[in-house]
Amino acid sequence: MERVLTRDAASHIGERILLAGWIHRVRGMKGFSFLILRDRAGLLQCVVDDSVVPEPLALRNETAVELVGTVKEDKRAPQGAEVTVEKMRVVAPCLEERPPFELNLKNHEVTAALDVILEHRPVSLRNEKLRAVFKIQNEIAWAFRTYLREQGFAEIRTPKIVASGTEGGTALFKLEYFEREAFLAQSPQFYKQMLVGAGFERVYETGFVYRAEEHNTARHLNEYYSMDLEMGFIRDEQDVMDTEAGLLTFLFDHIREACAEDLALFGATPPSVGGKIPRLRLDEAKKTLAGRYDKRYPEGEDLDPEGERLICRWAQEELGSELVFLTHYPVAKRPMYTMPDSDDPMLTRSFDLIYKGLEITTGGQRINDHDQLAESISRRGLDPKDFDFYLEIFRYGMPPHGGLAIGLERITAQLLGLTNVREASFFPRDRTRITP
């Protein structure tokens, strides 16, 4: 007998089917029980006569069971069907009387603290809402890859063990690599540029990157999943922003369609990007913050989290957009590979994308001239010789190029309104946590 998933039961009305899954909830009646069975596809109500139950513990929540029964139409039930169970088998017993917190509250709400949830991560994910985060996140990753594949981007897989060559701006994790030391890559930056130049022209990568940052905030992870792209033969950074606008249009439209039920658990609505995201120069953004919210920054200083929130509020109110590109960051605030702006060499052809008050993307055009790049490295007090592995391809006709990275946990958290980015990581690594 082939197993049938809960969501497919309604297409087997009158038939005898085999179900498998976990006991979500049981309501004991006189002589029988209502049993809600949960599998990867959803929930289904079953009616189990006491005589069918092999042992009393078989009805404990979270027990893994197989049920054979006949499907009855039931228009009131969410699945449109109910199953009268004829045979019940315990596939794997639940040895614990209670889970660490209530998994099956109304609307799948979770009342446990985040620390408790993460400490017991696999059991926590038995909760439908916590699991829904990752169903939606998977569709985000799928949409990212699918859109870029259709746009002629090649997937790349670049090393996470690197010899040195810090890009600057962050601390690195140190590794014992046989008799020498190595580091965990903070991003695929150098490698994705090199592979654009290698002839792939347009590349993307989805994978973990590593930041040995000391801060332990709700926005930071020490291991996070970066969705990177890089593209050659561009005019300037505007092409890269155009690509991101097209990508996010596809992505959010896909999520809206594919994840309606899961989104509803969070009351979340993906933004309608419609191919366009407003672009605002950083200096103009600062003027706006000063004028409108009396929020002022010293010369050359970046927006703080409050400024990012306020500028999004402004963009929402004035431009009707939950997303806004901030552009023209100062040279001093960007890595050495960033292309300076030809109109003002103190500024760069770079951008951040702010979504609901949080930066989810950093990107820009890169320097593609070999000598200019070598000089930019020197000007940061670094030795271009240490970057030979990176610079070589720039001597072989490196076209103008640029790219960006989207933090998968961050975009997920912002879409769903999660207050901590850890909720959007299966097994987050932070300042203090490396288990489970």
Add this chain to the structure above:
Amino acid sequence: MERVLTRDAASHIGERILLAGWIHRVRGMKGFSFLILRDRAGLLQCVVDDSVVPEPLALRNETAVELVGTVKEDKRAPQGAEVTVEKMRVVAPCLEERPPFELNLKNHEVTAALDVILEHRPVSLRNEKLRAVFKIQNEIAWAFRTYLREQGFAEIRTPKIVASGTEGGTALFKLEYFEREAFLAQSPQFYKQMLVGAGFERVYETGFVYRAEEHNTARHLNEYYSMDLEMGFIRDEQDVMDTEAGLLTFLFDHIREACAEDLALFGATPPSVGGKIPRLRLDEAKKTLAGRYDKRYPEGEDLDPEGERLICRWAQEELGSELVFLTHYPVAKRPMYTMPDSDDPMLTRSFDLIYKGLEITTGGQRINDHDQLAESISRRGLDPKDFDFYLEIFRYGMPPHGGLAIGLERITAQLLGLTNVREASFFPRDRTRITP
């Protein structure tokens, strides 16, 4: 003017188009040159009058250029078209007179040694054949994800920084994680099992894993891309092998169709799996090797590389298959989570998949009973307390489950007949190499 790719030129006969790419080769004639332009999509012959060339160095191989010209039909040309160039612009010059080795030999052949190729990896990939390895590899990864997605598998992203919990059998890279030590994950094994139990039931992951192995062979990488799957509510390990047979059928059929031109560079033909891969017990395989090839192993010893090659030769000759599952490995040769065989508790419900003489998959059914697993851990001299993070979900109704991992570089190398697995890694990490 929108850029047109070389492969699309033929659909613009008589039109003026903009091309961009690299100069692949130039043949100077009297007053003009034949110029082969290369972009991410292929090669295209262009005719450039001397008067159009902006500077003599503009015609150097590997220069990045933009060309504007008119498309002429040319049935003899591979693209069915030729372009008469009217305007030429150097996008980025090639500063080197010659690349480290010849990139554009006939049939895109490469004569350089592997060390030279890897030392200059980005430049090397300007060669069409070396780049084709990754075009094909990308389709393998795409097929893996796509097939499993259609079969109801959820993608997972599990941490590569782990606290301890060696699975055994390999050395781990050690990491400074703030004030304590951590390790790089040798596989997503524990985590993928935990997420099956968490309610996803069927999961896959594609990502790097790390082995601090001292050996430096043509079959080993210290960082390799593992394509993992794990599935719950199975009958036994036969279900997992069935899934792999279905997956590889889809995968190889897809490659045959999508990559015909690139495969031809290697003279490679994907096997016709047709949903079935022969299964052979390890003890029977050893009898066959002894009887047929006079190749004998001491009791309890695994096949060596020569044995793997011979058993594939046998499978090819006798069963007409380039792939063969070896099953029923001894308990002593498998990790502690492996399900023992109920008929012979010295053996396990495990398998390897051998493809053209190389193991590309290890898999099997796992122990799903909590106490049996804890005991198996103890029996290896390990302390179950150290595995609490892993064992917890086994107390909450852990269904029978199993899974496997396919090494992406290995399956690519075997398909294309590459003699060293490093050729199938963008930037291989081995005993001595961590650059570029």
